[in-house]
Amino acid sequence: MAELVASQLSCMKRDKVLFESLSLSLSPGQLVHLRGPNGAGKTSLLRILAGLSQPDTGTVTWNNRAIDNEFQRRLVYLGHKAGLSAGLSAIENLTFWCAQHHIRVSETTLFEVLEVLSLVGLEEIPVRLLSAGQQRRVALARLWLKSSDIWILDEPFTALDTDGVALIQARCETFVRQGGAVIVTSHQPLSMKDMPVSVIELEGQL
Numbered sequence: 001m002a003e004l005v006a007s008q009l010s011c012m013k014r015d016k017v018l019f020e021s022l023s024l025s026l027s028p029g030q031l032v033h034l035r036g037p038n039g040a041g042k043t044s045l046l047r048i049l050a051g052l053s054q055p056d057t058g059t060v061t062w063n064n065r066a067i068d069n070e071f072q073r074r075l076v077y078l079g080h081k082a083g084l085s086a087g088l089s090a091i092e093n094l095t096f097w098c099a100q101h102h103i104r105v106s107e108t109t110l111f112e113v114l115e116v117l118s119l120v121g122l123e124e125i126p127v128r129l130l131s132a133g134q135q136r137r138v139a140l141a142r143l144w145l146k147s148s149d150i151w152i153l154d155e156p157f158t159a160l161d162t163d164g165v166a167l168i169q170a171r172c173e174t175f176v177r178q179g180g181a182v183i184v185t186s187h188q189p190l191s192m193k194d195m196p197v198s199v200i201e202l203e204g205q206l
């Protein structure tokens, strides 16, 4: 079973312990809401889980192996910034991202996804001219484009309106019901329908 397992993680930033002896597992069909106040270490933890940075101590494995290229192929990691090239259009950003991830995507599929995200008509202009919520929607289109097993999502609801939040929550629910695993940070409660949400709380230290 392709389970992500973190054991005895600790992370220090500027001589401050963000967390220590932290263990967690994320299994197919599981949704985890990672919570905690500003500065508690949520982004730091997600970056470690995604293999983008190393813990001070502890290990992360996927499928009983150290994080490897296969894990990266099965992962969608969306950081708290939209991660878009401001001068490129939505279509160009997504096409480039798909190429980077070796995803073959047709123009038809791209337009279908843009339609789901209410971005049709905005696809050709540089994303710097889009509103913050529209830019976030472009970034989140990746959740429709990559076949994956695990999503690590850092504040995906930032700048989204109510409909946008509902759309992304529904997308997460569908993915989890199909056997995907999601760990997500959000300062707002998740309102999944009939789906258990595991909560991990980082307390933070003043």
Ligand SMILES: Nc1ncnc2c1ncn2[C@@H]1O[C@H](COP(=O)(O)OP(=O)(O)OP(=O)(O)O)[C@@H](O)[C@H]1O
Residues within 6 Å of the ligand: 013, 014, 018, 036, 037, 038, 039, 040, 041, 042, 043, 044, 045
């Ligand atoms: N590269 C770094 N160098 C030094 N300090 C860092 C670094 N990255 C993070 N920190 C510090 O670690 C702490 C935790 O940051 P992190 O971004 O993980 O918090 P967070 O829980 O995601 O916060 P927020 O809810 O505000 O997004 C902060 O005090 C931050 O200043």
